Amino acid sequence: MTRIDQVLSQARSRIVMAEARRLLCHLLDRPHAWLAAHGDEVLSEAEALRFVDLVGRRAEGEPIAYLVGCREFYGRSFSVAPGVLIPRPETELLVDLGIARLGTRRASAILDLGTGSGCLGVTLALEIPAARVTATEMSPAALFLAGRNARELKASVRVIESDWFSAVAERNFDLIVANPPYIAENDPHLCHGDLRFEPPQALSSGPDGLDAIRAIIAQARSHLVPGGWLLVEHGFDQAPAVAALLQAAHFDDIEQHRDLAGILRICGGRRTSSAGGA
Ligand SMILES: C[S@@+](CC[C@H](N)C(=O)[O-])C[C@H]1O[C@@H](n2cnc3c(N)ncnc32)[C@H](O)[C@@H]1O
Structure with a gap:
């Protein structure tokens, strides 16, 4: 079982928290406010693996805009x-x-x-x-x-x-x-x-x-x-x-x-x- 608050706290050791939240919002297609209110939701195994991959790529320096596919x-x-x-x-x-x-x-x-x-x-x-x-x-x-x-x-x-x-x-x-x-x-x-x-x-x-x-x-x-x-x-x-x-x-x-x-x-x-x- 992988809860949202757990994966975010693990990501914090590799990238800044705001970016970890941005990547997870993108992955789950949810707004920031939803994420903040649903720390106890459980990710599927596929979602958790994709998130680990995104965090790793960001930690290697890949621009966040390329990872989420858009920029304002x-x-x-x-x-x-x-x-x-x-x-x-x-x-x-x-x-x-x-x-x-x-x-x-x-x-x-x-x-x-x-x-x-x-x-x-x-x-x-x-x-x-x-x-x-x-x-x-x-x-x-x-x-x-x-x-x-x-x-x-x-x-x-x-x-x-x-x-x-x-x-x-x-x-x-x-x-x-x-x-x-x-x-x-x-x-x-x-x-x-x-x-x-x-x-x-x-x-x-x-x-x-x-x-x-x-x-x-x-x-x-x-x-x-x-x-x-x-x-x-x-x-x-x-x-x-x-x-x-x-x-x-x-x-x-x-x-x-x-x-x-x-x-x-x-x-x-x-x-x-x-x-x-x-
Ligand atoms: C610094 S980027 C700017 C892109 C966009 N205008 C922006 O501000 O985000 C320069 C762009 O010029 C394009 N470019 C480079 N040489 C070119 C050429 N000879 N003719 C037309 N476009 C060219 C590049 O492919 C690139 O997309």
């Missing part, structure tokens, strides 16, 4: 799976900045580059219902998951396979957002924590981490309407380099924004004229 982003639950980046809270700032520029009522055209789980494109489509949102990806796992999240959350998003802009014919976007891979490929952080379990193509990008950002900034301007914005998330020490790239690509009104931890995390610029090409 901008107040909505997104399906996640190994092979696709887990949405991060700091990325929500890209949504706030996008909405601040477009408002929630405009019939604008939005492009989300490297959509991963679809968290940015789907959220912008839901927050700006009249927007036409296109989301691009290279990874088959991410293309599948972004399409699934769009369907499950009832968001109208066109998800296309594209190497950044390669399959994007439109040149009339009001807003382009991107959270591209931006970690240097030999950065030791890639060998720690959740990053060990996430797909390398979603994380690192060349020797200085800026290859993807360079490619995006070089092409973005020609896909924006005059007055349109490009907003790019970047690494904690990349703000000066990204601002310089925007300037070199003839963006105007270049802005830098800090995340909730006070770190410069997003750079943006506007195409105000046709000067400097496209």
Whole structure:
């Protein structure tokens, strides 16, 4: 006989209690309040074995989002799976900045580059219902998951396979957002924590981490309407380099924004004229 309070207390020696409860709620498909009130319920043998397996995987460092299959982003639950980046809270700032520029009522055209789980494109489509949102990806796992999240959350998003802009014919976007891979490929952080379990193509990008950002900034301007914005998330020490790239690509009104931890995390610029090409 294996009671809920017993398995939780055994798990506590390997992982933190809040995570043990989260895993058990997921396994039993019950809310936290139910778990708290039913410590004396007995698990089946299969449930107990599955719980031990989940606790072991978490103790080995596997991200909790992969174990439970979802992660909250901008107040909505997104399906996640190994092979696709887990949405991060700091990325929500890209949504706030996008909405601040477009408002929630405009019939604008939005492009989300490297959509991963679809968290940015789907959220912008839901927050700006009249927007036409296109989301691009290279990874088959991410293309599948972004399409699934769009369907499950009832968001109208066109998800296309594209190497950044390669399959994007439109040149009339009001807003382009991107959270591209931006970690240097030999950065030791890639060998720690959740990053060990996430797909390398979603994380690192060349020797200085800026290859993807360079490619995006070089092409973005020609896909924006005059007055349109490009907003790019970047690494904690990349703000000066990204601002310089925007300037070199003839963006105007270049802005830098800090995340909730006070770190410069997003750079943006506007195409105000046709000067400097496209
Ligand atoms: C840092 S993840 C961001 C995912 C998602 N936008 C988010 O914020 O959670 C970067 C994404 O870019 C995708 N990616 C990498 N190279 C790409 C390319 N050349 N073209 C399109 N997408 C690419 C990766 O597969 C990954 O899903």
